Amino acid sequence: MFNRKLGLLVAILAVVFSLVGCSGRSRGTNTSRLDIIKNRGKLICGVSGQLPGFSFVKANGEYAGLDVDVCRAIAAAIFDDPKKVEFRNLNAKERFTALQTGEIDILSRNTTWTLSRDTSTGLEFAPVVFYDGQGIMVRKNSNIKKLEDLKDKSICIQTGTTNEQNIADQMRQRGISYKPLVFEDVNTTFTTYEQGRCEAITSDRSQLVSRRATLPQPNDHVVLDTVISKEPLAPAVKNGDSRWFDVVKWTINALINAEELGVNSQNVSQLASSDNPEIKRLLGIEGDLGKGAGLTNDFASRIIKYVGNYSEVYERNLGKNSDLKLERGLNKLWNQGGILYAPPFR
Numbered sequence: 001m002f003n004r005k006l007g008l009l010v011a012i013l014a015v016v017f018s019l020v021g022c023s024g025r026s027r028g029t030n031t032s033r034l035d036i037i038k039n040r041g042k043l044i045c046g047v048s049g050q051l052p053g054f055s056f057v058k059a060n061g062e063y064a065g066l067d068v069d070v071c072r073a074i075a076a077a078i079f080d081d082p083k084k085v086e087f088r089n090l091n092a093k094e095r096f097t098a099l100q101t102g103e104i105d106i107l108s109r110n111t112t113w114t115l116s117r118d119t120s121t122g123l124e125f126a127p128v129v130f131y132d133g134q135g136i137m138v139r140k141n142s143n144i145k146k147l148e149d150l151k152d153k154s155i156c157i158q159t160g161t162t163n164e165q166n167i168a169d170q171m172r173q174r175g176i177s178y179k180p181l182v183f184e185d186v187n188t189t190f191t192t193y194e195q196g197r198c199e200a201i202t203s204d205r206s207q208l209v210s211r212r213a214t215l216p217q218p219n220d221h222v223v224l225d226t227v228i229s230k231e232p233l234a235p236a237v238k239n240g241d242s243r244w245f246d247v248v249k250w251t252i253n254a255l256i257n258a259e260e261l262g263v264n265s266q267n268v269s270q271l272a273s274s275d276n277p278e279i280k281r282l283l284g285i286e287g288d289l290g291k292g293a294g295l296t297n298d299f300a301s302r303i304i305k306y307v308g309n310y311s312e313v314y315e316r317n318l319g320k321n322s323d324l325k326l327e328r329g330l331n332k333l334w335n336q337g338g339i340l341y342a343p344p345f346r
């Protein structure tokens, strides 16, 4: 009798666990964040909002930047409308909580992919959208040329970033003492540096170049050549939802593959009649690739039509068509001297 009851209990528990799974998300009903977004009718995208080139609000009130365009590309893929995005500004410290609590669907905010963030913080990182490295900015007239020149000097740093940890590692390793001045708000970090209360400021190099342009006298400041870390910047989603994660990954892969295949916002409709089988698959003329991802087969065409390919996104926000004029460097395609490489649409 007792054994039969125990057997029944075990069977019930087995059914419950198989439905719910370890993540607590019901597999039985197969609810993904993708369904929530579709039902809501818009994507909620966490950004910085303070960083020209990546995410910031233009004079006309619209968001712009590489991180912004990643979210617009996802909205184009899902809704055939790049405007169906609500942006939420997040500082470095609060960004991961917003993802964990479900306040945002995606974090697209100059965030470095690291092991602990990928595992202990409960995130999944999509393909890298910008390969960066940490640098140091100083006043030109300071005569600071290398890390050793920062001995006993004060350095402005943003809390909750990889930058805070990397500078500590580098200085300890070289036996250089320094005074870290740590802030939560990026504007305070830069204002403090600008007022001369720090002799240097450290951050991802792209951020230093971006924020330098907003200083009253940009030419009085120089970003040193020294690069002290690898900062692969990638969008992130919450762990345990591979349908949604796939959509984010393949949106980025679409941007990169479109550049590789020479498909851009200008020629995308014309190339719908291309004979090239790779282009046909990318644009959904042939095959059922989009449907397999929970989207329409032409999802990449939508992305390219509204947002462009990776090169268009890069040049508009960070490269030659932007104020920043950042060289593409590592962010060139793998077959053009860079390391951008997306798996195939197959």
Ligand SMILES: N[C@@H](CCC(=O)N[C@@H](CS)C(=O)NCC(=O)O)C(=O)O
Binding pocket: 048, 049, 050, 051, 091, 092, 109, 110, 111, 112, 158, 160, 161, 162, 163, 185, 186, 189, 203, 204, 207, 231, 233
């Ligand atoms: N990539 C680094 C740094 C990212 C970061 O948030 N940097 C600070 C330092 S300047 C920041 O707040 N940047 C401007 C912003 O994103 O609002 C990380 O993921 O930890």
